[in-house]
Amino acid sequence: xxxxxxxxxxxxxxxxxxxxxxxxxxxxxxxxxxxxxxxxxxxxxxxxxxxxxxxxxxxxxxxxxxxxxxxxxxxxxxxxxxxxxxxxxxxxxxxxxxxxxxxxxxxxxxxxxxxxxxxxxxxxxxxxxxxxxxxxxxxxxxxxxxxxxxxxxxxxxxxxxxxxxxxxxxxxxxxxxxxxxxxxxxxxxxxxxxxxxxxxxxxxxxxxxxxxxxxxxxxxxxxxxxxxxxxxxxxxxxxxxxxxxxxxxxxxxxxxxxxxxxxxxxxxxxxxxxxxxxxxxxxxxxxxxxxxxxxxxxxxxxxxxxxxxxxxxxxxxxxxxxxxxxxxxxxxxxxxxxxxxxxxxxxxxxxxxxxxxxxxxxxxxxxxxxxxxxxxxxxxxxxxxxxxxxxxxxxxxxxxxxxxxxxxxxxxxxxxxxxxxxxxxxxxxxxxxxxxxxxxxxxxxxxxxxxxxxxxxxxxxxxxxxxxxxxxxxxxxxxxxxxxxxxxxxxxxxxxxxxxxxxxxxxxxxxxxxxxxxxxxxxxxxxxxxxxxxxxxxxxxxxxxxxxxxxxxxxxxxxxxxxxxxxxxxxxxxxxxxxxxxxxxxxxxx
Numbered sequence: 001x002x003x004x005x006x007x008x009x010x011x012x013x014x015x016x017x018x019x020x021x022x023x024x025x026x027x028x029x030x031x032x033x034x035x036x037x038x039x040x041x042x043x044x045x046x047x048x049x050x051x052x053x054x055x056x057x058x059x060x061x062x063x064x065x066x067x068x069x070x071x072x073x074x075x076x077x078x079x080x081x082x083x084x085x086x087x088x089x090x091x092x093x094x095x096x097x098x099x100x101x102x103x104x105x106x107x108x109x110x111x112x113x114x115x116x117x118x119x120x121x122x123x124x125x126x127x128x129x130x131x132x133x134x135x136x137x138x139x140x141x142x143x144x145x146x147x148x149x150x151x152x153x154x155x156x157x158x159x160x161x162x163x164x165x166x167x168x169x170x171x172x173x174x175x176x177x178x179x180x181x182x183x184x185x186x187x188x189x190x191x192x193x194x195x196x197x198x199x200x201x202x203x204x205x206x207x208x209x210x211x212x213x214x215x216x217x218x219x220x221x222x223x224x225x226x227x228x229x230x231x232x233x234x235x236x237x238x239x240x241x242x243x244x245x246x247x248x249x250x251x252x253x254x255x256x257x258x259x260x261x262x263x264x265x266x267x268x269x270x271x272x273x274x275x276x277x278x279x280x281x282x283x284x285x286x287x288x289x290x291x292x293x294x295x296x297x298x299x300x301x302x303x304x305x306x307x308x309x310x311x312x313x314x315x316x317x318x319x320x321x322x323x324x325x326x327x328x329x330x331x332x333x334x335x336x337x338x339x340x341x342x343x344x345x346x347x348x349x350x351x352x353x354x355x356x357x358x359x360x361x362x363x364x365x366x367x368x369x370x371x372x373x374x375x376x377x378x379x380x381x382x383x384x385x386x387x388x389x390x391x392x393x394x395x396x397x398x399x400x401x402x403x404x405x406x407x408x409x410x411x412x413x414x415x416x417x418x419x420x421x422x423x424x425x426x427x428x429x430x431x432x433x434x435x436x437x438x439x440x441x442x443x444x445x446x447x448x449x450x451x452x453x454x455x456x457x458x459x460x461x462x463x464x465x466x467x468x469x470x471x472x473x474x475x476x477x478x479x480x481x482x483x484x485x486x487x488x489x490x491x492x493x494x495x496x497x498x499x500x501x502x503x504x505x506x507x508x509x510x511x512x513x514x515x516x517x518x519x520x521x522x523x524x525x526x527x528x529x530x531x532x533x534x535x536x537x538x539x540x541x542x543x544x545x546x547x548x549x550x551x552x553x554x555x556x557x558x559x560x561x562x563x564x565x566x567x568x569x570x571x572x573x574x575x576x577x578x579x580x581x582x583x584x585x586x587x588x589x590x
Contacts, residue, residue, distance in 0.1 A: 077142030290317030487545030
């Protein structure tokens with residue numbers, strides 16, 4: 001059996017799910033009817049609310065509705081938005097004045113026109129729920145749509161955060177039985193047990209909205225906790241049911257899919273636009289990786305460069321590896337960005353077809369960058385690395401893990417594990433865990449890597465997608481050991497989390513400045529690259545975990561305050577391949 005969202009139930013249906021046949025059971029029969037189908041029994045009503053930082057709105061009106069979120073003039077602040085059509089489409093329509101009762105069937109064209117208006121004001125496009133909690137706690141955003149359990153977790157951690165129940169969008173998770181399973185009757189017994197009001201009441205304090213209305217009555221939970229739940233009547237009546245069963249829903253998804261890969265994974269080019277108007281003052285727009293790095297680059301690089309050169313710089317965060325977006329811009333000659341921070345993989349993938357040669361090899365500043373971190377289409381500025389991080393409280397009194405073989409050794413190093421749901425670095429970690437020496441990792445033996453992954457898969461508690469998740473997972477204690485980028489580990493340590501990490505077998509690569517092919521502001525971009533590549537500029541970034549590509553920065557006299565750890569074993573390091581093996585494309589790890 002499985003715990004599935006209402007959307008998954010609708011997608012799988014009778015072909016893959018077993019009818020539960022519990023409609024007449026006295027316990028199941030008291031569940032609110034809108035949270036029941038022949039193939040599922042609702043267990044948790046979750047909801048998206050408009051959350052905001054109270055310190056950002058101190059002394060002024062706080063946002064309450066999606067129209068307020070779209071109103072950047074009266075509700076100024078850094079915004080985050082979900083990089084998915086689910087809920088985001090509904091938010092866009094309500095922001096445009098569509099009444100909740102008229103949302104379905106969705107007017108997709110109207111929704112995307114609404115999104116076009118808010119796109120330039122989005123600082124972070126998030127993918128997963130843990131990101132919203134971290135973004136609110138860190139202050140990287142001032143207002144963001146988020147699941148209530150994550151908002152409550154941020155509030156419990158002491159973050160100055162509040163939220164509005166107006167126009168919240170709710171869905172629900174369900175207990176389901178897989179079709180043909182030999183243990184269907186045992187599954188039914190579990191569903192009856194878990195659906196009892198007494199059991200649901202035990203989950204309510206953790207933000208899990210009960211589907212049994214009895215739970216909200218005195219005697220099960222106190223009024224304070226009841227008022228925090230989506231199914232509390234005052235809250236429930238303000239919400240919109242995410243209509244997975246609406247016949248228009250599937251056609252909406254098909255239409256979105258028809259817009260292509262860019263529409264689904266590239267919020268900044270999700271719809272056609274008229275391109276960037278060329279201002280009288282020189283201006284360049286730079287794509288960044290978002291999060292802490294975006295803020296750091298803005299203060300340490302973008303603003304000082306603008307002051308020194310008179311060229312305005314605007315940083316725009318986007319999703320990881322934005323190759324689809326860049327290809328779309330260059331092909332259409334419609335530049336939402338002029339240059340971008342890109343990984344070595346993205347640069348190798350895009351190459352001469354989509355990137356402009358920087359032609360800075362002979363510039364006296366750029367020429368001193370370590371040669372392995374420069375290519376004709378990219379100038380390296382940040383050597384990032386994936387390390388094995390762990391919670392020190394989980395390994396108190398016993399040996400902590402140091403290598404990927406230790407991570408795979410669940411007997412001698414027990415604990416909750418997280419692993420990246422992507423081939424990058426994960427393939428290398430699997431091979432190292434299987435005993436492959438670092439100097440023999442490339443070319444990758446993919447069959448061996450996947451056999452190694454088969455051994456660890458049953459022991460993975462969390463498959464993560466984005467770097468901010470690892471920081472949050474370590475800080476919350478949801479995992480005890482996890483591969484993570486060193487800057488995120490350092491952020492967690494800085495915030496007081498009991499975390500440490502090993503440099504053994506860390507896997508490093510490089511982010512680079514790259515110019516989009518054909519951009520009208522290429523020369524201004526080159527001036528920025530020269531400015532940002534100076535050792536004194538890279539030294540300013542070092543305390544934040546941005547490892548320099550200028551060796552001069554590591555010499556006495558440079559600011560090294562953030563480089564708190566020395567490399568203990570040079571032989572334990574190796575660089576990720578310049579090209580990810582083509583055979584990895586489409587292969588899934590989980």
